[in-house]
Amino acid sequence: MQVTRLLVVLLLSIYSQLALATLPIQLWQTSAGTWVYFVESRGLPILDISVDFDAGSSTDTPETSGRASLTLQLLNLGAGGLSEDQIAKSLADVGAELGGRFDQDRAGVSLRTLSSARERNQALDILGRVIQHPEFREEVLERERTRVITGLKEVDTKPDHIASHTLKKMLYGSHPYGLRSSGEITSLELLQRKDLLDLYQSRYLAGSAVISIMGDVSRAEAAAIAEALTKGLPQGKLSVTLPAVLPPAAETRRIAHPASQSHILLAYPGLRRDDPDFFPLVVGNYVLGGGGFVSRLMQEIRQNRGLAYSVYSSFSPLRQEGPFEIGLQTKKEQSEESLRITQQVLAKFIAGGPTQKELIAAKQNIIGGFPLRLDSNKKIIDHLAMIGFYNLPLTYLDDYVKAIGKVTTLQVKKAFQRRIKQDGMVTVVVGAVEKK
Amino acid sequence: MSLNHRASILSLGLKIALAAVTSIVIPLSSGALANPHEYKLSNGLRLIVKEDHRSPVVISQIWYKAGSIDELNGATGVAHVLEHMMFKGTEKVPGGEFSKRIAAAGGRENAFTGRDYTAYFQQLHKSRLPLAMELESDRMRNLILTKGEFTKEIQVVMEERRLRTDDKPHALVHEKMMAAAYQAHPYQRPIIGWMNDLENMRVLDAKEWYDRWYAPNNAILVVVGDVKPREVFALAQKYYGGIMPRPLVPLALRKPQTEPVQVGIKRLTVKAPAKLPYLTMGYHAPTLRNASTDWEPYALEMLAGVLDGNESARLNKELVRERRIANSAGAGYDSTARGPGMFYLYGTPSEGKTASELEAAFRVEMDKLMLDGVTEEELARVKAQVVANHVFRLDSMFYQAMQIGQLESVGLSYRDLEVMVKKLQAVTAEQVREVAKKYVKDDSLTVAVLDPQPLEQKLPSTGSGGLRH
Numbered sequence: 001m002q003v004t005r006l007l008v009v010l011l012l013s014i015y016s017q018l019a020l021a022t023l024p025i026q027l028w029q030t031s032a033g034t035w036v037y038f039v040e041s042r043g044l045p046i047l048d049i050s051v052d053f054d055a056g057s058s059t060d061t062p063e064t065s066g067r068a069s070l071t072l073q074l075l076n077l078g079a080g081g082l083s084e085d086q087i088a089k090s091l092a093d094v095g096a097e098l099g100g101r102f103d104q105d106r107a108g109v110s111l112r113t114l115s116s117a118r119e120r121n122q123a124l125d126i127l128g129r130v131i132q133h134p135e136f137r138e139e140v141l142e143r144e145r146t147r148v149i150t151g152l153k154e155v156d157t158k159p160d161h162i163a164s165h166t167l168k169k170m171l172y173g174s175h176p177y178g179l180r181s182s183g184e185i186t187s188l189e190l191l192q193r194k195d196l197l198d199l200y201q202s203r204y205l206a207g208s209a210v211i212s213i214m215g216d217v218s219r220a221e222a223a224a225i226a227e228a229l230t231k232g233l234p235q236g237k238l239s240v241t242l243p244a245v246l247p248p249a250a251e252t253r254r255i256a257h258p259a260s261q262s263h264i265l266l267a268y269p270g271l272r273r274d275d276p277d278f279f280p281l282v283v284g285n286y287v288l289g290g291g292g293f294v295s296r297l298m299q300e301i302r303q304n305r306g307l308a309y310s311v312y313s314s315f316s317p318l319r320q321e322g323p324f325e326i327g328l329q330t331k332k333e334q335s336e337e338s339l340r341i342t343q344q345v346l347a348k349f350i351a352g353g354p355t356q357k358e359l360i361a362a363k364q365n366i367i368g369g370f371p372l373r374l375d376s377n378k379k380i381i382d383h384l385a386m387i388g389f390y391n392l393p394l395t396y397l398d399d400y401v402k403a404i405g406k407v408t409t410l411q412v413k414k415a416f417q418r419r420i421k422q423d424g425m426v427t428v429v430v431g432a433v434e435k436k
Numbered sequence: 437m438s439l440n441h442r443a444s445i446l447s448l449g450l451k452i453a454l455a456a457v458t459s460i461v462i463p464l465s466s467g468a469l470a471n472p473h474e475y476k477l478s479n480g481l482r483l484i485v486k487e488d489h490r491s492p493v494v495i496s497q498i499w500y501k502a503g504s505i506d507e508l509n510g511a512t513g514v515a516h517v518l519e520h521m522m523f524k525g526t527e528k529v530p531g532g533e534f535s536k537r538i539a540a541a542g543g544r545e546n547a548f549t550g551r552d553y554t555a556y557f558q559q560l561h562k563s564r565l566p567l568a569m570e571l572e573s574d575r576m577r578n579l580i581l582t583k584g585e586f587t588k589e590i591q592v593v594m595e596e597r598r599l600r601t602d603d604k605p606h607a608l609v610h611e612k613m614m615a616a617a618y619q620a621h622p623y624q625r626p627i628i629g630w631m632n633d634l635e636n637m638r639v640l641d642a643k644e645w646y647d648r649w650y651a652p653n654n655a656i657l658v659v660v661g662d663v664k665p666r667e668v669f670a671l672a673q674k675y676y677g678g679i680m681p682r683p684l685v686p687l688a689l690r691k692p693q694t695e696p697v698q699v700g701i702k703r704l705t706v707k708a709p710a711k712l713p714y715l716t717m718g719y720h721a722p723t724l725r726n727a728s729t730d731w732e733p734y735a736l737e738m739l740a741g742v743l744d745g746n747e748s749a750r751l752n753k754e755l756v757r758e759r760r761i762a763n764s765a766g767a768g769y770d771s772t773a774r775g776p777g778m779f780y781l782y783g784t785p786s787e788g789k790t791a792s793e794l795e796a797a798f799r800v801e802m803d804k805l806m807l808d809g810v811t812e813e814e815l816a817r818v819k820a821q822v823v824a825n826h827v828f829r830l831d832s833m834f835y836q837a838m839q840i841g842q843l844e845s846v847g848l849s850y851r852d853l854e855v856m857v858k859k860l861q862a863v864t865a866e867q868v869r870e871v872a873k874k875y876v877k878d879d880s881l882t883v884a885v886l887d888p889q890p891l892e893q894k895l896p897s898t899g900s901g902g903l904r905h
Contacts, residue, residue: 041490043490044490044827044830044831045827046827046828046831084747084757085748085753085757088746088747088748088753089748089817091746091747092745092746092747092748092749092817092820092821093816093817093820094820094824095820095821095822095823095824095825096824097828112828113824114823114824114827119824143757143760146760146786146787147756147763147786149787150712150763150786150787151763153711153712153787154710154711154712154784156711157709157710157711157888157891159603257709257891258709258889258891259598259602259603259709260598260602260603261595261598261599261602261603291539292535292539292544293523293535293539293545294532294535294536294539299532302592303532303588304588305588306587306588306589306590306591306592306595307591307595308592308595309592309593309595309596309599310599329595329598329599330595331594331595331598361536361539361540364539364540364541364542365539365540365542365543366542367542368540368541368542368543368560368561368564369542369543369544369560369561370542371491371492371493371542371561372493372542372543372544372559372560372561374491375490375491375493375833376490376491376831376832376833377831378831378832
């Protein structure tokens, strides 16, 4: 035990040197008030940029559900005087990739381009138009709305989507986190061009946006890029207040479906980004069901009984409490048995917490594996964007490793007992053995 | 989020094939970009090391030249089942220990089975490479297969099949289409295996598979990361050097099982719970045999790119945006495989449109292309993406290792990459038109359509849906 504990300390020290040495984040504000997070990296001729806005699906209401998602989706389908086809061609001609990132809190646009002048300039020109001068053309809105609705009708037949959609509603009730990010057919049908414009004008604000830049440019070049990307954004800054997440009404819902497997999901409100219980819950979750093949759920459900191919537990931290979720799929004849065992594993874990051995194994993996989270430009810019969006300290990554190292078994147990009320959980079984 | 251990690559083709369009290496500048080092151990194990010093990590992958293509009727899925069983322990490293030790080293590990290969990998801090080699070399020869573990794991594999195929209408369409398109070639069989074969599989089947194919002279070890090639070679010598080779059929001598020429269109319908129809059309096509002298596979890659390589490509522009006949539409082709290739068109009709209307629209597009050819502008655009995507892929060590392993395990060489790039860049508009005319024809076409069934209605023949018996 002494030896293994020493190993953790050792890994910790190796890691902290490494992180400080490899991720020097530079931070400044553009003249429009946008914070810029920059890491210079000359190893590959690539430039990655991410621009994130406070415009996720929690800005929707039941009446406008789908508005935030559709707004983001339409940004590059006509902007700055260019048609969607001109935009697509212009990006493809230089091999650039434009992507989106969307969740309850965030709407983001990401660009990956070669860093050579011609490619970079052309790609940045497009990115600038897309975030600063989207047009939300009527005919495009009409077409995309139809496509989204058609897509919803399709996913509403899929057991995994039915399960997660239902679970989210049960978990969050009337809180905006309970809205489906892609919207509902009835609300989508009523959305007008003006609704999208309004959201854009009120939420894609220079003062609240965060720009992350990673790759093959100098600090001066990065500064010029950030200036150009933000001077035409709607000016202003907003202070976001989301309602508090309340405990859900405990319920188990069984929904019939012709699939051969049942999709089983259990949830409870979990972690905030600034949560005081963040690290004990992260370490505990590794032991419970986050540590892939070595977790307790994996052992009991898959290894010992062959009940499922995949079983996991996860926290998805958000501005307010994101979901703590457990999920698995199993042939429907054994769904009740699997649910019962899952509940037993969780109950035992909450009651007793992890063993000392499990705690050490969890720390070894999280700390020892930290370099793998930062081994590509892509992964680094994702961290930059997250740190920037949630206004976390620049030392976040180093602090993270240190904080993991300090977690005790007792802290994990207490945190789970305080935060995860098993009696209050919501549960969905889609593809239950039909009884109705 | 959820970690699906022991994943298999099940739906090759379709979108994955698109990735292949952009997966070809361009030699931009030498130095860091072009450095694989190659070694061969006396027992036949080949080692390819690629340096990437951007981060203090390493990925180690071992590729066995045995995939579902090597399976026999009645034992379909055994390559993948053995992949699962490879985590069940040896004398030195009992069941579950492999994953535990890699996890405790901060590592990630998994495995995947394809049509042409089975591969295992670990990603970790560079200082832990010896551990990965120690564990991986141990299970190359010392796996203990027990009936007890097999009995549980085969249940897991059946759940995997339900999850990934039986309850996924598009995957089901793809599986049945392949079964119809190939009459003789083993690509007709799903990688995960038919359910009835899984139900009747025994531990002995897995044992026989392991003994036949798991040997150093049937494997390629690929290491990419912050390493010194000579040191990796020394490690490989130390851990793998003592494993004896086995008599086995080398790649070049395995039976080709050449698919007889198709002599007319084939059509099939698949019923499954869904809202929208789905259409996929597969045309028999060649794959790369000689990277220097072949040209058609490169032209087919470009054809797929012109149709579906970017947002402004023909299918999205014409069928989704302008004519609005499709909710989504794509094309795919993978030029590298041990067996034959297939060129795909696939899509979902818009609401109110039928699969046959979408098929007709695909035909209009292809006829137009065969008549007028493609423009230089379109071709240049696809080539620009090829260049950029190659560079982008260098951001991922995992991908760099994948690229080397895949080529090597289908009988090509990582050295062919440079040639492949030059050849791709050299494809002409006329060549694209030529391969379209030659291969996109009804006589070698299989069309599969998903006929969506309402959720309320029970599927025929079983109480619980799917394909089971």
